[in-house]
Amino acid sequence: MSLxxxxxxxxxxxxxxxxxxxxxxxxxxxDTAGVTRDxxxxxxxxxxxxxxxxxxxxxTTNSDDVFESAIRRQVxxxxxxxxxxxxxxxxxxxxxxxxxxxxxxxxxSKKPVVLCVNKVDSGDKVFDTYQFYSLGLxxxxxxxxxxxxxxxxxxxxxxxxxxxxxxxxxxxRPDLPHITIVGKxxxxxxSLTNALLGEERNIxxxxxxxxxxxxxxxxxxxxxxxxxxxxxxxxRKAKVHEDLEFYSVMRSIRAIEKADICVLMIDATQGMxxxxxxxxxxxxxxxxxxVIVVNKWDLFIKDNNTLRDYEETLRKKIAPFxxxxxxxxxxxxxxxxxxxxxxxxxxxxxxxxxISTNQLNEVLLPIIEMTPPPSWKGKYVKVKYITQLPTKFPxxxxxxxxxxxxxxxxxxxxxxxxxxxxxxxxxxxxxxxxQK
Numbered sequence: 548m549s550l551x552x553x554x555x556x557x558x559x560x561x562x563x564x565x566x567x568x569x570x571x572x573x574x575x576x577x578d579t580a581g582v583t584r585d586x587x588x589x590x591x592x593x594x595x596x597x598x599x600x601x602x603x604x605x606x607t608t609n610s611d612d613v614f615e616s617a618i619r620r621q622v623x624x625x626x627x628x629x630x631x632x633x634x635x636x637x638x639x640x641x642x643x644x645x646x647x648x649x650x651x652x653x654x655x656s657k658k659p660v661v662l663c664v665n666k667v668d669s670g671d672k673v674f675d676t677y678q679f680y681s682l683g684l685x686x687x688x689x690x691x692x693x694x695x696x697x698x699x700x701x702x703x704x705x706x707x708x709x710x711x712x713x714x715x716x717x718x719x720r721p722d723l724p725h726i727t728i729v730g731k732x733x734x735x736x737x738s739l740t741n742a743l744l745g746e747e748r749n750i751x752x753x754x755x756x757x758x759x760x761x762x763x764x765x766x767x768x769x770x771x772x773x774x775x776x777x778x779x780x781x782x783r784k785a786k787v788h789e790d791l792e793f794y795s796v797m798r799s800i801r802a803i804e805k806a807d808i809c810v811l812m813i814d815a816t817q818g819m820x821x822x823x824x825x826x827x828x829x830x831x832x833x834x835x836x837x838v839i840v841v842n843k844w845d846l847f848i849k850d851n852n853t854l855r856d857y858e859e860t861l862r863k864k865i866a867p868f869x870x871x872x873x874x875x876x877x878x879x880x881x882x883x884x885x886x887x888x889x890x891x892x893x894x895x896x897x898x899x900x901x902i903s904t905n906q907l908n909e910v911l912l913p914i915i916e917m918t919p920p921p922s923w924k925g926k927y928v929k930v931k932y933i934t935q936l937p938t939k940f941p942x943x944x945x946x947x948x949x950x951x952x953x954x955x956x957x958x959x960x961x962x963x964x965x966x967x968x969x970x971x972x973x974x975x976x977x978x979x980x981x982q983k
Contacts, residue, residue: 549598549709552629556645559637560665564692565602593702630710631659638667638675650682659708663688663701724895727776727806731822734812735842738878771892778802808836808895815847819864831868834940834975836898838872838890845877870972894973904934910968923952931983942977950980
């Protein structure tokens with residue numbers, strides 16, 4: 548699928564146009580300049596032609612900005628990857644030094660460029676657009692990304708200059724497992740994504756909260772194929788001060804809801820804190836597969852039994868759902884990064900596992916007969932048969948004569964028997980008791 552990259556200086560409306568093209572509020576939009584920091588992918592269809600769109604951070608050369616070189620590198624990568632570059636400028640401010648610098652890069656890139664002038668909300672503003680011919684990038688297209696004015700002509704031109712065939716991979720594969728990397732800010736989520744992909748896909752700095760959007764990337768290496776989603780760090784509500792961060796946290800929660808498997812990253816030096824437990828409970832509540840990655844293990848002071856003791860403490864904290872793979876890594880030093888992949892692949896396989904009704908009844912009915920549910924008010928519960936429900940996560944229905952008398956402790960016993968006899972590591976298990 549062809550790829551179109553939207554580039555320009557900060558705050559010209561790139562993310563607003565991106566959201567309009569993909570037909571959803573996928574990128575965060577705010578009046579603050581420099582909101583978008585990572586490349587952000589989506590899909591657009593126009594007149595029967597489908598193509599991918601990538602939103603980039605604003606290109607600047609401010610020496611005092613900690614993200615400046617990283618954002619500039621992201622824009623350059625987007626230009627290299629794309630088939631067509633959509634260069635966005637703003638009518639009200641005219642041509643700035645940044646616009647000149649980006650135009651120079653685009654002229655040298657030899658890529659097809661479509662120049663669009665944003666914020667042309669009224670007829671008299673059209674006269675402000677003619678000065679952009681001096682950039683030497685051909686025809687200009689006046690639009691208003693906020694209300695959609697002029698976007699039809701712009702899309703016609705994009706479709707016209709798109710190459711007939713493109714070698715780019717489809718950036719959104721709903722048929723593949725979605726692996727979402729979640730955790731508190733600054734635990735190494737983007738570093739893990741970059742280490743897995745083998746490229747600087749997401750911006751990494753020592754500043755907590757660098758990633759603001761949930762970034763989805765296609766992965767196909769070492770025999771594994773899935774979509775990896777890097778998210779913004781989730782903080783406690785009391786610590787979320789700016790609107791921008793509130794949007795990021797909401798987007799991360801939405802990413803968990805849409806995921807199949809969640810990789811929960813925690814900082815080894817801080818341990819499993821209250822906020823990590825909140826995120827873990829969120830994963831469990833949404834019935835998602837889970838892998839816990841303890842990052843920065845190289846910074847932890849160790850002795851002979853440190854790893855075993857640490858893991859035992861961790862499992863006690865997350866009980867009763869403690870049948871979860873725990874991987875100890877140092878992403879910076881590339882230690883055990885591939886173990887994370889193997890664990891995710893295994894959990895993904897377990898998550899979609901289907902167990903036949905025959906198998907379930909053969910294994911579990913004798914166990915239930917040996918250890919029946921406790922009697923309640925002189926009444927005895929008889930489980931007749933068991934079947935797996937057609938849900939995305941492992942869910943089982945136990946048909947019996949008096950389902951209302953089966954209590955939670957016995958449901959946990961049944962869950963443990965399912966885990967002992969069938970491979971369900973890393974997956975939440977839901978048990979329903981139904982009247983036969």
